[in-house]
Amino acid sequence: MTIINGYRRRQRAYWILTAFLALLLAVLAAVSMIYGNTIYNPQTIFRVLSGESIQGATFTILTLRLPRTLAGVLCGLAFGMAGNTFQKLLGNPLASPDIIGVTAGSSAAAVFAILFLHLSGAWVSALAVTSGLLVSALIYLLARSGGYSNGKLILTGIGAQAFLNALISWMLLKASEYDVGNALRWLSGSLNGVSLSDIPRLAAIVFLSGFALFLLHRHLAVLQLGTSHAVTLGLPVFASRIGLILFSLLLIAFSTAVSGPIASVAFLSGPIAARLSRSGQTNLLCSGLVGAILVVASDLVAQYALPARYPVGVVTGILGAPYLIWLLLSINRKGEQ
Numbered sequence: 001m002t003i004i005n006g007y008r009r010r011q012r013a014y015w016i017l018t019a020f021l022a023l024l025l026a027v028l029a030a031v032s033m034i035y036g037n038t039i040y041n042p043q044t045i046f047r048v049l050s051g052e053s054i055q056g057a058t059f060t061i062l063t064l065r066l067p068r069t070l071a072g073v074l075c076g077l078a079f080g081m082a083g084n085t086f087q088k089l090l091g092n093p094l095a096s097p098d099i100i101g102v103t104a105g106s107s108a109a110a111v112f113a114i115l116f117l118h119l120s121g122a123w124v125s126a127l128a129v130t131s132g133l134l135v136s137a138l139i140y141l142l143a144r145s146g147g148y149s150n151g152k153l154i155l156t157g158i159g160a161q162a163f164l165n166a167l168i169s170w171m172l173l174k175a176s177e178y179d180v181g182n183a184l185r186w187l188s189g190s191l192n193g194v195s196l197s198d199i200p201r202l203a204a205i206v207f208l209s210g211f212a213l214f215l216l217h218r219h220l221a222v223l224q225l226g227t228s229h230a231v232t233l234g235l236p237v238f239a240s241r242i243g244l245i246l247f248s249l250l251l252i253a254f255s256t257a258v259s260g261p262i263a264s265v266a267f268l269s270g271p272i273a274a275r276l277s278r279s280g281q282t283n284l285l286c287s288g289l290v291g292a293i294l295v296v297a298s299d300l301v302a303q304y305a306l307p308a309r310y311p312v313g314v315v316t317g318i319l320g321a322p323y324l325i326w327l328l329l330s331i332n333r334k335g336e337q
Contacts, residue, residue: 014277014286018289021293022289024293025073025289025296028297032072032299032300035304036060038056044057044061045061048062049061062196067198068191068299070203071191071198071258072259072312073292073295074202074206075202075265075295076288077289077292078205078251079262079266079295080266080290081248081284082097082249082252083096083265083268083287084283084287085244086100086266087271088224088270088282089150089224093271094154096266097266098264098265098266100156100158101139101156101164102132102136102139102249103132103261103266104165104168105131105136105160106261107168109131109132110186110260112127114183115175115183116175118179124257125198125254126257132252135160136253139156140153140245142156143157171183186260188260188313189260189263189313189314189316190311190313191299191312198258202254205250206254209251213244213248213251214284216244219244220240221282222235223237262312264321265291265320267324268290268319268320269290269294270287272290273290276290298315298316298319302314302315
C-alpha cells in the first residue's frame, strides 16, 4: 500500500507540474501577443482573432505576432519532445538532435537551396525536411554496420554533424555575399519569417507525432532498462526503436524547416524537465512544455530585452553553452573516477 501511495503521490506531483508549465506557457504566449512596439489590450486581440478588422492592429496581430507565437510554441514542443526522446532512448544527455547531426542535415539542404538554387518559402522547407530524414537514415545505417550500439550512433552522428557544418561553412564562403545574410538568419534559428500558412502543417505534424510518441512512451521506459531486459519482457525492440526515432525525426525535421535550427532547445528541455519532475518518468509532455517555454521566453528576450533585436537561436544558444561545458566536465570527472 505504501508503494502504491508513493506512486500516486509522484503521479499527482507530475501532473501538477505539467499544469503549471502549461499555465506559464499560456502566460508567455499572451505576453508575446500583447507586447511589442504597440501594446494591444486583450480585448483588441480577441476582436481581431474573431474576425473584426481594426486598422493597424489586424496586420500586426494576424501577420506578425500570431504566426510568431504559434511557431514558437509548436517548434518548442517539437524540439523538447524529440530531444527528450533521443536522450532517453540512447541513454546519453549528449544524444540531442542538434548535437548528433540530425538538424545539420536539414540545415545543409536549406543553405544550399537559399544560396545556390535561390529558393525560398515552401521549397526550402521541403528540401530541409527531406534532407533531414535522409541524413538521419544514413547515420542510423552507418551506426548499424558491424553491430548497432547507442554509443556508436552518437559518435557517428557527431562525425556527421562536423562534416555537415564544414560543408555549410564552405557554401557560405562560395556564395554571393548578397545571399549569405538570408542563410545566416535561417541558420541562427529565427521566427521572423514565419507566416500563418506554415502553421497548419507544423501543427498537424507536432500533434500527430507527439501523440504517437505518447503512445510509445511505455516502450521507451522499457528500452531504458536495456535491450536484454526489453527482449525478456517481450518488447519488439527494433520496431519500438524505429518508431521512436522516426516520429522524433519528423518533429525535428518539420520544426527546423519552419524556424531553422534553434540551438540548445532539444538539448536542454529533457534535463530541465527531469530536474523539475524528479518522477523517474520519460517526461515527454513536460519536456515539450519546457521546450516551448524556452523558445517563447527567449524570443521575448531576443526582441525586447537586449540593445538590438536578435534571432531567438542566439539567446537559446547562450543558455545551452554553459550547460554543455558543465556536462562535458561532469562526464570527464566520472570517467576519471
